[in-house]
Amino acid sequence: MQTESDSKVLEDRKKSIIFKYEDGCTGKGIRCEVDSVSGAVSQRACVYCGARVVLNPITDAFHIVHGPIGCASYTWDIRGSLSSGEDLYRNSFSTDLREKDIIFGGERKLEAALEELINKYKPKLIFVYATCIVGVIGDDIDAVCKKFSDKYQIHVIPVKSPGFSGNKSTGYRMACNAIMQVLNTYKEQPKQKGINILGDYNLAGEMWIIKNYMKQIGIPVISTFTGDSNLESMKKASSASLNVVQCAGSSTYLANQMKDAMGIPYIKVSFFGLEDTTASLIHIAEALGDEKLREKAIIYCEKKQKELESTIEQYRKKLYGKKAAIYVGGGFKAISLIRQFNTLGIHTVVVGTQTGKKEDYEIIESIVEKDTVILDDANPSELETFMKERVVDILVGGVKERPLAYKMGIAFCDHNHERKHPLAGFEGVINFMKEINDSVNNPVWNYIRQ
Numbered sequence: 001m002q003t004e005s006d007s008k009v010l011e012d013r014k015k016s017i018i019f020k021y022e023d024g025c026t027g028k029g030i031r032c033e034v035d036s037v038s039g040a041v042s043q044r045a046c047v048y049c050g051a052r053v054v055l056n057p058i059t060d061a062f063h064i065v066h067g068p069i070g071c072a073s074y075t076w077d078i079r080g081s082l083s084s085g086e087d088l089y090r091n092s093f094s095t096d097l098r099e100k101d102i103i104f105g106g107e108r109k110l111e112a113a114l115e116e117l118i119n120k121y122k123p124k125l126i127f128v129y130a131t132c133i134v135g136v137i138g139d140d141i142d143a144v145c146k147k148f149s150d151k152y153q154i155h156v157i158p159v160k161s162p163g164f165s166g167n168k169s170t171g172y173r174m175a176c177n178a179i180m181q182v183l184n185t186y187k188e189q190p191k192q193k194g195i196n197i198l199g200d201y202n203l204a205g206e207m208w209i210i211k212n213y214m215k216q217i218g219i220p221v222i223s224t225f226t227g228d229s230n231l232e233s234m235k236k237a238s239s240a241s242l243n244v245v246q247c248a249g250s251s252t253y254l255a256n257q258m259k260d261a262m263g264i265p266y267i268k269v270s271f272f273g274l275e276d277t278t279a280s281l282i283h284i285a286e287a288l289g290d291e292k293l294r295e296k297a298i299i300y301c302e303k304k305q306k307e308l309e310s311t312i313e314q315y316r317k318k319l320y321g322k323k324a325a326i327y328v329g330g331g332f333k334a335i336s337l338i339r340q341f342n343t344l345g346i347h348t349v350v351v352g353t354q355t356g357k358k359e360d361y362e363i364i365e366s367i368v369e370k371d372t373v374i375l376d377d378a379n380p381s382e383l384e385t386f387m388k389e390r391v392v393d394i395l396v397g398g399v400k401e402r403p404l405a406y407k408m409g410i411a412f413c414d415h416n417h418e419r420k421h422p423l424a425g426f427e428g429v430i431n432f433m434k435e436i437n438d439s440v441n442n443p444v445w446n447y448i449r450q
Contacts, residue, residue, distance in 0.1 A: 008385040012037045017382070020365060020372040030361045032376040035167050040379045043327065043400050044354040046163030048131055049074060050171020054250050055127050055159065055178060057201045057226045058234075059083040062123045065094045066110050066141060067131030072096075080203040080419055084228055093117060097133055107139050114148050114156065125155045125231045127178060135162025155231070157181050167377075168329075169249065169355045176254035179225065180261070182234055187262050189239035194220035195284065196240040196264070198255055199247030200271075202227025203417065206424040210246075210271055213281060213425065217296045219288065225251065238262045242287055244269055244280075249330030249355040271424040272336035273432075274308060274343065277301075304426045312343065315433040320345035322393040322440055327352045327375075327383060327401055328415060331360020337396055337415065338367055340432060349390035352378045380404050394440050409448040411439035 009017060015031040036042035045053075052074060056063065065072040072094035083089065095101075095109045110128065117123065126148075130141050145156040157178045161171050195214070200207050207227035214221050222240040223233040243255045243266035255266035267287050269280035278301040285293040324346050326337050331353050338348045348368055352375030353360065364374055373386045383404060387395065395405040398416030405412035413435050415423060421431045 016376040047171040048161040050168035051161040051175040054175035057081040060230045061125045132163045172250040186235040187238040194222040199251030204422040209425040270336045273340040325350035325392045327397040331356030
């Protein structure tokens, strides 16, 4: 018998959706890490977007978007990344390619843009993004960037990010390749005890919160990638003794490259939720091989947990038994969110990611309850169908998912880029619970559902 969800799912998408039953999931696992199905209107972003997400928070970098003006409209101003120094990173510079440039080539226009930018601002680091149209017409941005790097003795780095050349994960890798071009210039730094934090973009100041935890425990932070970073801090990165990867989807590739080129080992962590934040801080101290740091981390986390106990219990009483849907970028964040919901007595009944890997989905399968729908690279139609079937109370997602939730009369929590308050760390636990409660238990939903 065909169900409503069967009729709403494209045939090519069915292997990317699995259901958790009492004895586990059906089949041999979920299909993931593949390009989006044509015509499915995926929520996943393009290659250029993925590259821009990673590189844009470098506060003293300049970004030239080599392509039509529309691509340049994607700037960090729609996001909550904060800077303790310069804020020129919030600006986009575009070559504004037109029909004539597409016919005769846009390299001269790119050279003129670079000349103008360098003479006016005297930058030390410039990223040049190749967009879709550049991938079609074949402008040699590698040659142009090398020419200007040699001429002005600064870093002018090409970012090969035509949107059609893969998916958002491809863009992450292109950004990491660009970062490595900078880091390889300074890779002979003497080693010291300290960490690099990878995959945190200082949304709402979260990087500052994490760095404060490290300071309290006594762990030096050498550099950050890329939240509130700059060229000078990036130069020191090779001296770190450990890389800590917060966003596995965007930065594991970079961590592997740094391990091969600089001999820096890495661990994956998550600072979302009480359970994961505690485990991560202790894990970092253990990975550094310092028993005193480990003891300090345990004492610090126990103190923080005790401070939160009564607040968690208050919110648990208000939220117990509610149903949640999760659709976020990476698998690690989804896992942390499921654990946070479990702490509050909220059942996760729909969960999906844009860039999750097989090992992420295996963990997700093991921690969700029966009847949970698990999706990779979902589209709005699928999300709507399964949220209706499972009678969801709240959707946690990003900017693209907000209108879908509100149109369905479902509460929403932005866990991605537009938020103005931190959701990471112990402070983030309180902010997250408050936002979930304020959203789910808002009386407006009673009027809408009537």
